[in-house]
Amino acid sequence: MKLAVVGLGLIGGSIALDLKAAGFVKEVMGVDDNAAHQEQARILNLVDRITDLKTACAEADIIVLAVPVNHISILLPPVLDSISDHATVTDVGSTKLKIAESVKKHTKRKRFVASHPMAGTEHSGPSAAHVGLFKGRAAVICDADESDPDCVKIIEALYGALQMRLISMKSAEHDLHAAYVSHLSHISSFVLANTVLDKEKDADAIFNLASGGFESTVRLAKSSPSMWAPIFEQNQTYITEALGAYIDRLKLFHESLTAQNFNQTKKYMEQSNEIKRVLSELGNAGGKNAKK
Amino acid sequence: MKLAVVGLGLIGGSIALDLKAAGFVKEVMGVDDNAAHQEQARILNLVDRITDLKTACAEADIIVLAVPVNHISILLPPVLDSISDHATVTDVGSTKLKIAESVKKHTKRKRFVASHPMAGTEHSGPSAAHVGLFKGRAAVICDADESDPDCVKIIEALYGALQMRLISMKSAEHDLHAAYVSHLSHISSFVLANTVLDKEKDADAIFNLASGGFESTVRLAKSSPSMWAPIFEQNQTYITEALGAYIDRLKLFHESLTAQNFNQTKKYMEQSNEIKRVLSELGNAGGKNAKK
Numbered sequence: 001m002k003l004a005v006v007g008l009g010l011i012g013g014s015i016a017l018d019l020k021a022a023g024f025v026k027e028v029m030g031v032d033d034n035a036a037h038q039e040q041a042r043i044l045n046l047v048d049r050i051t052d053l054k055t056a057c058a059e060a061d062i063i064v065l066a067v068p069v070n071h072i073s074i075l076l077p078p079v080l081d082s083i084s085d086h087a088t089v090t091d092v093g094s095t096k097l098k099i100a101e102s103v104k105k106h107t108k109r110k111r112f113v114a115s116h117p118m119a120g121t122e123h124s125g126p127s128a129a130h131v132g133l134f135k136g137r138a139a140v141i142c143d144a145d146e147s148d149p150d151c152v153k154i155i156e157a158l159y160g161a162l163q164m165r166l167i168s169m170k171s172a173e174h175d176l177h178a179a180y181v182s183h184l185s186h187i188s189s190f191v192l193a194n195t196v197l198d199k200e201k202d203a204d205a206i207f208n209l210a211s212g213g214f215e216s217t218v219r220l221a222k223s224s225p226s227m228w229a230p231i232f233e234q235n236q237t238y239i240t241e242a243l244g245a246y247i248d249r250l251k252l253f254h255e256s257l258t259a260q261n262f263n264q265t266k267k268y269m270e271q272s273n274e275i276k277r278v279l280s281e282l283g284n285a286g287g288k289n290a291k292k
Numbered sequence: 293m294k295l296a297v298v299g300l301g302l303i304g305g306s307i308a309l310d311l312k313a314a315g316f317v318k319e320v321m322g323v324d325d326n327a328a329h330q331e332q333a334r335i336l337n338l339v340d341r342i343t344d345l346k347t348a349c350a351e352a353d354i355i356v357l358a359v360p361v362n363h364i365s366i367l368l369p370p371v372l373d374s375i376s377d378h379a380t381v382t383d384v385g386s387t388k389l390k391i392a393e394s395v396k397k398h399t400k401r402k403r404f405v406a407s408h409p410m411a412g413t414e415h416s417g418p419s420a421a422h423v424g425l426f427k428g429r430a431a432v433i434c435d436a437d438e439s440d441p442d443c444v445k446i447i448e449a450l451y452g453a454l455q456m457r458l459i460s461m462k463s464a465e466h467d468l469h470a471a472y473v474s475h476l477s478h479i480s481s482f483v484l485a486n487t488v489l490d491k492e493k494d495a496d497a498i499f500n501l502a503s504g505g506f507e508s509t510v511r512l513a514k515s516s517p518s519m520w521a522p523i524f525e526q527n528q529t530y531i532t533e534a535l536g537a538y539i540d541r542l543k544l545f546h547e548s549l550t551a552q553n554f555n556q557t558k559k560y561m562e563q564s565n566e567i568k569r570v571l572s573e574l575g576n577a578g579g580k581n582a583k584k
Contacts (some may be wrong), residue, residue, distance in 0.1 A: 021294045118503040138500050154429055180491050181501045185509040188484050192477065193544055194560060194569040196537045199472050206570045208430050208459055211410040216508050217477040217570055222568045225561035233554045240549045245488045247542050253483055256541060257532045262525045268486060269517035275485040276514045277500045279507055 004029040004060035008041040012066030012090050016046045021131055022160035029056045040126040058081040059270025065091040070230035080108040088151040090115050095234040096142045096171035113155040114142040122222040139164035144169045166249040179238035184218045189242055193221035296321040296352035300333040303384050304358030305421025308338045315421055316453035321348045333417040349374040357383040362522035365394040372400040380443040382407050387432045387526040388463035405447040406434040414514040431456035434463045471530035478512045485513035
């Protein structure tokens with residue numbers, strides 16, 4: 001089987017490496033419109049050959065779109081136009097509803113399987129790609145009933161080869177959960193970094209005092225703005241709701257501090273501690289094996 | 293030299309283990325009013341012997357107070373009352389001003405060195421203690437001019453033996469920086485966990501979808517409420533200010549989402565990315581060696 005990966009960043013590059021290593025595909029073609037990324041992908045041996053999109057669509061059995069979500073929406077219709085009849089297209093975007101809408105009426109809609117492997121790090125680009133990124137994490141397949149069964153089957157097998165746990169849901173449901181469980185974490189981290197950087201004009205103070213806790217909490221603030229701005233755009237409704245809910249609860253916490261009601265702050269923290277159970281289940285399921 | 297550690301949790305237990313391993317002290321006495329913690333400390337060999345506070349104060353050359361900050365404020369005056377003339381007392385509290393106030397007029401004030409080793413994990417109790425927790429992290433010594441030079445010297449040597457970087461500042465300055473760089477991260481994480489737990493009543497949804505990014509951002513939400521409520525109480529003024537600043541910036545981000553001004557959200561994220569440089573310096577300084 002021939003695989004084409006469009007977008008050779010952290011996710012695309014890791015998929016290329018992992019599927020070749022697992023023997024799931026015989027050949028991997030790589031497409032990237034960034035010349036520097038092409039060059040890095042060559043040096044790092046992420047793919048067997050770099051090609052253009054037209055060749056990739058004509059030759060590949062599976063095409064994975066691993067570019068920012070706004071580019072997925074733009075690329076998906078012409079990619080479906082130009083694939084061979086037996087080929088399957090999937091995407092790895094962090095939003096699903098807008099991408100699904102971009103091909104709602106497409107005559108080849110059924111050759112597309114919408115998916116989202118829920119893995120990543122704060123790093124980006126070909127050099128961030130590595131084997132094992134996906135192991136134990138969730139791969140969400142959305143609106144499977146809108147795709148041909150053979151296409152769903154091959155994409156399920158693809159994520160199986162990446163050792164991911166398969167989950168099935170509707171696009172809208174995915175986007176709502178992702179807003180809370182993934183997108184909101186990024187905003188909380190981006191804005192925490194901003195708040196501390198604004199106050200500590202002298203970066204040395206942060207450098208001197210920051211402990212592992214701070215590092216962990218602002219880690220996602222290193223993420224790529226070019227990747228995240230389109231996610232916020234495509235999932236604007238749910239993310240705005242999630243951020244509003246976060247701000248409301250922070251205000252309650254702030255009120256308990258202002259009122260010096262420390263029993264109340266303690267109660268809030270005791271409720272937060274429930275997350276231990278959730279994260280421990282995650283660890284037991286092998287999620288901890290993924291690179292942090 | 294004989295060391296007494298009062299409070300055999302993550303920090304106290306790790307100090308006991310590390311200073312004995314480094315050969316900095318000959319004997320370590322442990323004091324803890326929790327019988328289960330005493331038993332765990334015995335089983336884990338954190339200390340050479342468990343003793344009561346009175347014996348510890350009478351026999352020790354160095355006494356480290358590693359209990360929650362409200363207990364430090366209560367314990368510090370009677371501990372100073374009962375130490376031998378040559379002994380030195382330090383504390384490891386995450387707040388410094390209120391603790392300093394508790395012994396401002398004490399006749400033995402100069403035998404006390406206020407300090408804060410900026411290291412920790414989200415775990416607590418004797419079983420969380422481990423060697424290497426402090427390596428490469430910052431140890432802040434506050435108001436050194438209020439302490440006898442021999443006391444400052446021995447506490448500097450103690451943190452040197454833990455392989456920490458020494459920093460000197462005033463208590464008020466420490467509490468302001470700690471509010472932004474440490475205490476605020478904990479609140480952002482506690483409240484993020486609450487927001488997601490409230491929305492995802494079915495914990496399975498979080499378990500199924502959470503990726504490494506979410507785990508990292510809510511890690512601190514596992515922290516001990518009994519330890520943190522007193523920190524919020526003692527550093528209420530600065531923490532309220534820091535949380536207010538965080539909420540203000542989150543509101544701006546929320547406004548840019550509501551107005552669909554994604555160029556603005558991108559600009560905020562680009563500013564956040566500056567944190568990369570700070571964290572990379574931290575990594576180079578060896579901070580990354582500490583357990584995360």
